[in-house]
Amino acid sequence: MSTGDIEDVETFRQRARDWIxxxxxxxxxxxxxxxxxxxxxxxxxxxxxxxxxxxxxxxxxxxxxxxxxxxxxxxxxxxxxxxxxxxxxxxxxxxxxxxxxxxxxxxxxxxxxxxxxxxxxxxxxxxxxxxELWMQFLSEPSAGSDVAAALTSAVRDGDDWILNGSKIWTTGAWWSDWGLVLARTNWDVPKHRGLTVFILPIHQPGIEVHRIEMLNGNKEFCQEFLTDVRVPDTDRIGEVDDGWTVGTRWMFHERMLHNSPLVTIPADGARGTIRATHLVEIARDAGRLEDPLARDLIGEGRMLDLVTHALQGRLSRGLRSGRMPDQSAAIGRLFTGVTAARTTTLSFNLAGGASAAWTDDDGATAECGNDFLLRQVSCIGGGTTEMARNVVSERVLGMPREPAKDRGVAFRDVPRGASNRG
CATH class of the missing domain: 1.10.540.10 (Acyl-CoA dehydrogenase/oxidase, N-terminal domain)
Structure with missing residues (x-):
């Protein structure tokens, strides 16, 4: 559409407000x-x-x-x-x-x-x-944050591919429809050069979805077992053995979540987080609103909230204008992960005794203990903050890459556990 055909933002905002x-x-x-x-x-x-x-x-x-x-x-x-x-x-x-x-x-x-x-x-x-609700079949039990070390295999069979392997930490796979899958199609080249991406329906013969129970009873994560799953070549994404090109962009979009123009995330934050405004409610229900230490903790949370919004805004503008490289999305991923873990810790400290034991009548202080035990989820899910640090140092700042013993080695020859050999 031409610029003149596009509804201006304020008119759109008012129309959206009325409809919502x-x-x-x-x-x-x-x-x-x-x-x-x-x-x-x-x-x-x-x-x-x-x-x-x-x-x-x-x-x-x-x-x-x-x-x-x-x-x-x-x-x-x-x-x-x-x-x-x-x-x-x-x-x-x-x-x-x-x-x-x-x-x-x-x-x-x-x-x-x-x-x-x-x-x-x-x-x-x-x-x-x-x-259609989609999930990403990316992480594997043996690979951790090294996505390129995928062992799930895809073998060509005429116009189809046969997939075997396992994926893990897939949120909501048991109620979703389609999966975006990274699989290994070539074992005789270095790991980044032997991957291909496919799409497939999740609920079909050959795919078992097992739910993982977390320490607090949450069963949101799943592990999938793929056994002789047949995927037509028409459901391949990108070129054969060029899955890392797709994967690099895939992980860029994952890091971009809060800045992506493709998603709706309320301005006050995504679900599943501790928001800075919630710290006031925790202090209130813990009877600590007048406590100077509690006020300091609330102030720190507010500061982190302000900096997060300012940083995300700057990254969004920089990425959209091209002034920042795409890999700069890792800066936002790193900061939001660390900040979420810290804000969860602030809530734990504010809740006082209710952090260790609580009832349903304890208001905002309830569950702060469980939140604290799971605080590192923000630094793991969606790509670890350790990987984000690597991306920032190597691809944004141009620092030397870490030494890697498997660089340039055919993946078949990379040492790994005997049970995981392809």
Missing amino acids: RGNLAPLPAGSGIGVMRAGESDEAELAAVARQREIQRMFYDAGFAGIAFPREYGGQGLTADHQKAFSEEISGYEYPADIQAPTFSPCAAVLLDFGTEEQKRQHIPAILKGE
Whole structure:
């Protein structure tokens, strides 16, 4: 569309505000607060996912789905500023939180970047309507943060590929529809040069989804076992053995989450975090609002909140304008991970005795102990902060790369546990 055909941001904002307030329910106080807290029953979780699909369809019907997605795939063809305005207006109201990541970013983003025209026209409209929820089959039990060391194999069989292996730490795979899969297609080249990306339906013969119970009872993470799963070559993303090119962009979109123009994340923060404003509620319910130490902790949380928003804004502008390299997204990933862990620690310190033992009547102080035990999730999920430090040092600052014994070595010859040899 030409510039003159695009609705101005303030008119769009007002239209979004009116629609949100007329169609969506306000969120209860404290909704989405906490770090991977144990949810309700499976039935209640499935009902919540069904409601999110419904809301996403409402977005689509009202012209608010895929705000910055191309119009030819069902999006609105608007700008990142329009998406930002919508995210600001939806703060405090229900929205399809579990669909934003990884369905919209990185999965739909990868499809837009590398998918064939047929793949985009088949899947992007379905994603925008809430008909397809996607997960990323990326991490593996044996690989940790070394994504390129994937052992899940894909072997060519005529017009198909046969996949075998295991993926892990997949959030919500048990209720999702499609997976974006990184697999090894060549063992005789260095690890980064023998990977290929595929897409596949999750619920099919040959795929077993096992749920992982965390120490607080949360079962959001899953592990998948793929046994002789047949995938047509038409469901390959990118070129054979060039999966690292796709993977690099894939991980860029994962780090970009809070700055991505493809996702809706309320201005007051994503679900599953401890927000700085919540620290005041914890101090209040702990009876510590007048405690000078508690006020210092609240002040630190507020400072981190202000710096986070300022940094994310600067990164967003720099990346969109091209003044910052794409790899600068790792700066935001690093800072938000470390800050989330610190803010969770502040909440633990503010809660006092309720950090160790609490009841449902303890208000905002309840569950702060569990949040503290799981605080490092923010530094692991979505790519570890250690990897983000490497990206910042090597690819943003241009510092020398760490020595690696497997560099330039055929992956088949890289030493690893006997049970993991290909």
